Amino acid sequence: xxxxxxxxxxxxxxxxPVHLPCNHSTISGTDYIHWYRQLPSQGPExxxxxxxxNVNNRMASLAIAEDRKSSTLILHRATLRDAAxxxxxxxxxxxxxxGLTFGKGTHLIIQP
Amino acid sequence: DAGITQSPxxxxxxxxxxxxxxxHQTENHRYMYWYRQDxxxxxxLIHYSYGVKDTDKGEVSDGxxxxxxxxxxxxxxxxxxxxSQTSVxxxxxxxxxxxxxxxxxRLTVL
Numbered sequence: 001x002x003x004x005x006x007x008x009x010x011x012x013x014x015x016x017p018v019h020l021p022c023n024h025s026t027i028s029g030t031d032y033i034h035w036y037r038q039l040p041s042q043g044p045e046x047x048x049x050x051x052x053x054n055v056n057n058r059m060a061s062l063a064i065a066e067d068r069k070s071s072t073l074i075l076h077r078a079t080l081r082d083a084a085x086x087x088x089x090x091x092x093x094x095x096x097x098x099g100l101t102f103g104k105g106t107h108l109i110i111q112p
Numbered sequence: 113d114a115g116i117t118q119s120p121x122x123x124x125x126x127x128x129x130x131x132x133x134x135x136h137q138t139e140n141h142r143y144m145y146w147y148r149q150d151x152x153x154x155x156x157l158i159h160y161s162y163g164v165k166d167t168d169k170g171e172v173s174d175g176x177x178x179x180x181x182x183x184x185x186x187x188x189x190x191x192x193x194x195x196s197q198t199s200v201x202x203x204x205x206x207x208x209x210x211x212x213x214x215x216x217x218r219l220t221v222l
Binding site: 036042043044045046049087096097098099100101102103104105 | 143145147152153154155156157160162168170171202204209210211212213214215216
């Protein structure tokens with residue numbers, strides 16, 4: 001399986017944008033890039049996903065490099081509630097029965 | 113929030129006893145999953161289901177069995193619990209792309 005590499009932790013200030021990087025140099029053409037986050041003492045929650053084009057939703061934006069070997073999750077204005085572990089996951093096709101392969105993710109710390 | 117519950121939420125048991133964890137959904141989603149999460153690891157897939165009575169193994173399936181007799185319920189059974197199965201167990205459901213996770217069950221095997 002193609003793997004992802006993320007920084008162990010990042011720190012940001014409240015109300016500032018946050019850019020969370022993910023490297024996936026062995027990504028295949030059929031792999032979608034998914035992001036999930038896990039708040040303390042909760043199950044993971046879906047954030048966003050994309051294939052080639054940049055994507056936006058109410059939670060975040062996903063910027064995908066032209067060669068698809070890296071991507072960046074962008075939180076436009078971080079709040080304390082965004083403090084969580086963020087996981088970048090590659091998944092064959094957009095959905096289906098296969099489970100998610102989680103790495104260790106990036107622990108995002110938000111300073112007030 | 114997706115209608116997904118797990119029971120029990122906490123359980124302490126002894127080595128060698130059988131344990132069954134239940135995942136219940138009200139969303140009528142086709143796919144259901146069991147993951148475990150341990151310190152220093154991300155979530156790891158145990159088993160998944162792609163329909164009633166249709167299940168398959170995940171990355172860490174040894175020592176676990178599952179059953180899905182109804183769309184809404186997915187049971188995870190530890191036939192003879194061991195201390196290495198002390199973990200937090202998460203159930204997830206999915207219909208297409210997003211997976212929705214339950215609140216988790218904290219299992220301690222003494």
